[in-house]
Amino acid sequence: MPKEKHTRLLIIGSGPAGYTAGVYASRAMLDPILIQGIQPGGQLTITTEVENWPGEKEIQGPDLMVNMEAHAKSVGTDIIFDHIDQIDLSKRPFLATGQSGDRYIADAVVLATGAQAKWLGLESEDKFKGFGVSACATCDGFFYKGENVVVIGGGNTAVEEALFLTNFASKVTLIHRRDELRSEKILQDRLFKNPKIETLWFHEVDEILGDDDPLGVTGLNVKNVKTNKISHLSCKGVFVAIGHAPENSLIKGQLETHMGGYVVTNANSTATSIPGVFVAGDLTDYIYRQAVTSAGMGCMAALEAEKFLAEKT
Numbered sequence: 075m076p077k078e079k080h081t082r083l084l085i086i087g088s089g090p091a092g093y094t095a096g097v098y099a100s101r102a103m104l105d106p107i108l109i110q111g112i113q114p115g116g117q118l119t120i121t122t123e124v125e126n127w128p129g130e131k132e133i134q135g136p137d138l139m140v141n142m143e144a145h146a147k148s149v150g151t152d153i154i155f156d157h158i159d160q161i162d163l164s165k166r167p168f169l170a171t172g173q174s175g176d177r178y179i180a181d182a183v184v185l186a187t188g189a190q191a192k193w194l195g196l197e198s199e200d201k202f203k204g205f206g207v208s209a210c211a212t213c214d215g216f217f218y219k220g221e222n223v224v225v226i227g228g229g230n231t232a233v234e235e236a237l238f239l240t241n242f243a244s245k246v247t248l249i250h251r252r253d254e255l256r257s258e259k260i261l262q263d264r265l266f267k268n269p270k271i272e273t274l275w276f277h278e279v280d281e282i283l284g285d286d287d288p289l290g291v292t293g294l295n296v297k298n299v300k301t302n303k304i305s306h307l308s309c310k311g312v313f314v315a316i317g318h319a320p321e322n323s324l325i326k327g328q329l330e331t332h333m334g335g336y337v338v339t340n341a342n343s344t345a346t347s348i349p350g351v352f353v354a355g356d357l358t359d360y361i362y363r364q365a366v367t368s369a370g371m372g373c374m375a376a377l378e379a380e381k382f383l384a385e386k387t
């Protein structure tokens with residue numbers, strides 16, 4: 075039977091932004107409810123080593139997120155495994171409805187729904203998703219033992235995915251549309267030194283090729299962006315790592331977005347155009363998009379929510 079729960083502060087999302095907001099809001103005695111969504115722990119649960127979380131020279135992404143969840147829980151955050159299907163920010167108190175059917179009624183909200191992997195948008199990519207095409211090397215890399223695989227992209231994710239895949243694949247080709255990577259220099263250094271990795275500069279994917287029975291990738295056609303010449307590469311796996319887009323579906327039409335869907339906030343603040351609605355992490359940050367900056371914004375959002383609720387009462 076669906077339940078109705080009232081809270082002073084509803085936090086939506088369980089990445090670094092959401093859990094940090096939970097820690098701060100609990101310590102401010104706001105008794106927050108935090109809804110985890112379908113990816114408890116967020117994006118870091120699909121990576122391996124995290125080497126830039128201060129205080130930990132190296133920690134596995136999933137372990138870091140388990141620690142954050144335990145921390146938020148220990149100080150009193152009510153953590154619920156549910157996914158918010160819709161939220162009405164036009165009336166007060168705000169009303170969010172979960173996939174479970176439960177309704178969450180909140181005086182203030184922190185939105186921390188993060189970001190989702192982008193896809194190339196090719197028909198052939200859609201056809202082979204889950205059958206040779208993936209956006210998560212840590213989830214699917216194991217299936218490519220001794221095979222040739224390719225990674226598309228030139229950011230931190232692409233380089234980390236390529237390095238991780240060398241644990242399984244016999245050869246990894248990193249395909250990038252320019253001849254310069256965006257990723258951190260330390261990662262680039264590891265990439266260029268790895269004998270299993272080859273780079274293919276100035277190329278884009280034209281089409282992913284494969285068999286129908288059984289469904290599976292056999293290779294891809296790539297296009298040289300300078301000459302338009304198409305060439306063929308044989309591979310069993312295609313890992314798409316071309317960036318992330320903010321997960322803003324909940325607030326479309328309710329809050330202003332910019333820069334490709336990131337929620338607009340007031341200057342130096344996590345406050346949005348609707349008083350009592352705060353936003354943190356990759357949903358609003360179009361510049362840094364790091365775990366530590368997301369956590370920092372989660373802290374800001376909780377402190378600002380506390381001030382908003384105190385002024386209201």
Ligand code: FAD
Pocket residue numbers: 086087088089090091092109110111112113114115116117118120121123124125126127156157158159186187188189190231234321324354355356357363364365366368
């Ligand atoms: P996310 O981590 O994206 O979490 C979003 C949360 O919102 C999820 O829990 C999801 O379930 C929830 N959610 C979404 N929609 C709903 C809904 N409707 N209802 C309820 N819940 C919802 N950064 C670093 O600093 N160091 C690294 O080493 C690093 N490695 C990375 C490796 C990979 C492969 C990737 C993809 C990213 C990496 N990043 C790294 C970036 C980092 O993961 C993000 O910047 C950070 O996770 C963003 O945190 P967030 O809390 O904003 O959102």
Ligand code: NAP
Pocket residue numbers: 126194226227228229230231232234251252255256278315316317318361362363364
């Ligand atoms: P990103 O930094 O935005 O990089 C996306 C890459 O994909 C770029 O190289 C881009 O090319 C390329 N690209 C975009 N659209 C494309 C298309 N249609 N076809 C071909 N190539 C395309 O994204 P990200 O690597 O996912 O990283 C997202 C954020 O998470 C970043 O802030 C990153 O620092 C962070 N992150 C951090 C770590 C870490 O700290 N170790 C690890 C992973 C992610 P151009 O370069 O030509 O634009």
